[in-house]
Amino acid sequence: MLPLLTLAALYIAPRAVRATPCVAMDINWNLYAFGLNGKDWSAGTQDSWGSGTATDVTASGRPPFDGTNTTCYLAQFSNAIYVIDGDKSNPSDIHIFDAGAKSWSTQKTNAGSFDPASATFILDHDTNVFYAVLNGELWDLDMGALVTANSSALNWNDVEATPYGADYKPTMALAQNHIHFIGVPGATTGDLDIFVIHFSFFQPDAQAYPSSSGSTVLPAQHGKTSSFFQAAGVQQEFAYIPDDGSATYVVNVESNTTQTVAGPSSKDASAFYFAGLTALVQVDSAGAVSYLPYNQNDTAANAAAKWTSVANLASAAPASSAAASGTGTAKATGTGSASSASGTGSSSSSGSSSNSSSSGSSSDASAAAAVSARGVMATGLAGAFVLALAAIAV
Incomplete structure (x- = not known):
């Protein structure tokens, strides 16, 4: 027998909704983690990450951070x-x-056939224009100098076809107002293709970025990137982390060289990265936030650097639950455990258990419970009460 209140509670009980957290810094290099435990947090500057508890900066108007391709960018x-x-x-x-x-605030856009949930993006430093690649096409959107949204929708514009075709899954990085493409079809390992933003054209020849000794170190794998900011001026270096997390590569487009430093402790192809002045930060899909110290003028220190947890964020939003955000409505299903109405569920009334008020067989009770569960999904809360009464009568 399935009591009325039990079935109703199963229908309306909240459940965790999986979030897609991301991290970013402001111009004072305070670290923010968005979407951890349904909240947003400020970890402060790098010297405060090792202890204490992050500050809750959750405010109205925030997004739910539940997209499939959530990314964050600083307009310096x-x-x-x-x-x-x-x-x-x-x-x-x-x-x-x-x-x-x-x-x-929320800025509306006219996307047309462009799908932000499936594209790969960079935000150009000087122009404050987003560039994105989707299915072999290059798109852009001009953010102007927006600090708050305006009332007019902004347009995503189809700029041109890339040379790489629709099958290329892009890995894009920004430095010196150039977009660097990693692992393009037919490229020589260690060479990157370049799109020159200010002149809007793809360079005909790839650029090699060997180690300081001249050896090829850059793989041609898909991965994630983030550009190291300067206190003033455009980014000159970017970090590239292949999906396997085997290493972190820092490409300097002034010297045309690559440093190899430690790969992240969390080998997560779905992780998001943000580079500031002196640290590369990772938030993985479980909500754990860690960082790699980085000195743009000390390759020896970089070679010895190790990834470390951002302790004040771990204290405020433990990783075991940090990526669960918000609440939703739990739907009853025909089988399952605590959140389902089922003849076999671990916390629901079982058709095989005895009950002094049950007048039917155990199989009848199980069938009625299953029908009730399906009815909850089909008819909503009002239907749940009617179907629950039917289950009680069995």
């Missing part, structure tokens, strides 16, 4: 953090965090 001139695909219900929205005011 504006001290604004832009969030792409932070809301799976409205993937074309760009959410803007004003880092000075600690407030949110």
Whole structure:
């Protein structure tokens, strides 16, 4: 027998909704972690990451951070953090965090055939223009100097076809207002293709980025990237982490060389990375945040550096639950455990258990429970009460 209140509770009970957290820094290099335990946190500057507890900066108007391709970017001139695909219900929205005011606004866009949930992005430093690649096409969107959203939708524009075809899964990195493409079809290992933003063209020849000794070190694998900021001026280096997490490669486009430093402790192809002035930060898909110290002028220190947990974020939002955000509605199913109405579920009334008020067989009770469960999904809460009464009568 399945009591009425039990079935109703199963239908309306909250469940965790999986979040897609991301990290970013403001122009004072305070680290923010968005979407951990359904909240947003400030870990402060790097000297405070090792102890204490991060500050809750959750504010109204924030996105739910439940997209499939959520990414965060710093507009250095504006001290604004832009969030792409932070809301799976409205993937074309760009959410803007004003880092000075600690407030949110939502910028509408006209995406047309462009799908932000499936594209790969960079935000150009000087122009504040997003560039994205999707199915072999290069797109752009101009953010102007936005710190808060305006009332007019911004347009995603189809710029041109890339030379790489629709099958290339892009790995893109920004440095010196150039987009660097890793692992393009037919490329020589260690060489990167380049799109020159200010002249809007693809360079005809690839550029090699060997180690300082001249050996080829860059693999041609898909991965994630993030550009190291300067206190002023454009980025000159970017970090590239292959999906296997075997190493971190730092490419310097001034010297055309590559350093090889420690790979992240969490080998997670779905992790997100953000580089500031002196650290590369990773948030993995479980919500664990760690960082690799980096000195743009000391290769020996970089070679010895190790990944370390951002302790004050771990204290505020433990990784075991950090990627669970918000609440939802648990739906009853025909089989399952604590969240399902089932004749075999571990916390629901079982058809095989005895009950002094049951007048039917155990198989009848199980069948009635299963029908009730399916009815909950089909008819909603009102139907749940009717179907529960039917189950009690069996």
